[in-house]
Amino acid sequence: MAAIHLKQVRKTYGNGPKAVDVIHGIDAEIADGEFIVMVGPSGCGKSTLLRMVAGLEDISSGQIVIGERVVNDLEPKERDIAMVFQNYALYPHMTVYQNMAYGLKIQGLSKSEIDERVQRAAAILELGALLERTPRQLSGGQRQRVAMGRAIVRKPAVFLFDEPLSNLDAKLRVQMRLEIQKLHASLRTTSLYVTHDQVEAMTLGQRMIVMNRGVAEQIGTPAEVYARP
Numbered sequence: 001m002a003a004i005h006l007k008q009v010r011k012t013y014g015n016g017p018k019a020v021d022v023i024h025g026i027d028a029e030i031a032d033g034e035f036i037v038m039v040g041p042s043g044c045g046k047s048t049l050l051r052m053v054a055g056l057e058d059i060s061s062g063q064i065v066i067g068e069r070v071v072n073d074l075e076p077k078e079r080d081i082a083m084v085f086q087n088y089a090l091y092p093h094m095t096v097y098q099n100m101a102y103g104l105k106i107q108g109l110s111k112s113e114i115d116e117r118v119q120r121a122a123a124i125l126e127l128g129a130l131l132e133r134t135p136r137q138l139s140g141g142q143r144q145r146v147a148m149g150r151a152i153v154r155k156p157a158v159f160l161f162d163e164p165l166s167n168l169d170a171k172l173r174v175q176m177r178l179e180i181q182k183l184h185a186s187l188r189t190t191s192l193y194v195t196h197d198q199v200e201a202m203t204l205g206q207r208m209i210v211m212n213r214g215v216a217e218q219i220g221t222p223a224e225v226y227a228r229p
């Protein structure tokens with residue numbers, strides 16, 4: 001687990017006359033173990049900020065600190081984070097087991113350690129009976145569980161979620177939201193979660209970052225944010 005500090009983080013896409021400032025100097029401190037929900041209108045920079053924390057996008061200026069380390073120049077795999085996307089991004093030709101094991105194999109963990117972590121994640125997420133299936137043979141909710149499983153087996157210091165439930169139907173969204181809540185209650189992994197859904201924001205967020213046009217307009221608890229006239 002680790003705290004995240006964003007210090008005057010800026011992002012400009014392109015350069016010269018075509019330069020577009022997208023993130024205008026965001027400062028935020030996310031405590032170790034905290035669950036932060038980020039909301040804001042489409043195009044305000046939520047994904048860009050998340051991708052900068054993940055290391056999928058260069059930081060134009062400022063600093064991102066995860067734990068004790070300035071991660072600006074670190075590769076995604078060196079940052080000790082795991083990311084869950086809305087489109088799952090599973091490997092279609094691998095089984096559920098292989099999808100969850102893959103990242104651990106790359107890390108060079110032993111077979112027995114990999115097996116222990118995969119089986120444990122499968123038990124938590126009720127995927128035990130589906131380990132030999134490929135993603136094509138799964139429902140949307142099951143795929144999203146595998147995506148979650150692939151993140152939790154890594155035991156990362158930080159989880160990043162980019163609208164992970166937005167492709168699910170209403171019933172599954174509720175179910176997965178409760179699962180994410182349970183997961184955080186037991187793992188206490190520092191989490192940054194982007195959503196458009198107010199119910200998700202209110203139930204999952206210990207605090208919220210309200211983004212607008214590339215600035216953090218408000219940072220506070222859901223009660224504080226939604227009490228605003």
Ligand code: ADP
Nearest residue numbers: 013020022040041042043044045046047048049
């Ligand atoms: P959000 O996730 O809040 O919808 P994004 O972070 O995706 O917003 O986008 C923020 C702004 O940055 C938008 O105006 C978008 O058009 C712009 N943008 C995103 N990616 C790029 C890119 N690769 N090149 C140029 N502009 C981009």
Ligand code: ADP
Nearest residue numbers: 095097098101102105111114115119130131132
């Ligand atoms: P490889 O890529 O080396 O051919 P796999 O990725 O299929 O092998 O599997 C890696 C290890 O995990 C192997 O030891 C395999 O026996 C084991 N394994 C694969 N699927 C399962 C499963 N459903 N339950 C338990 N162990 C499994």
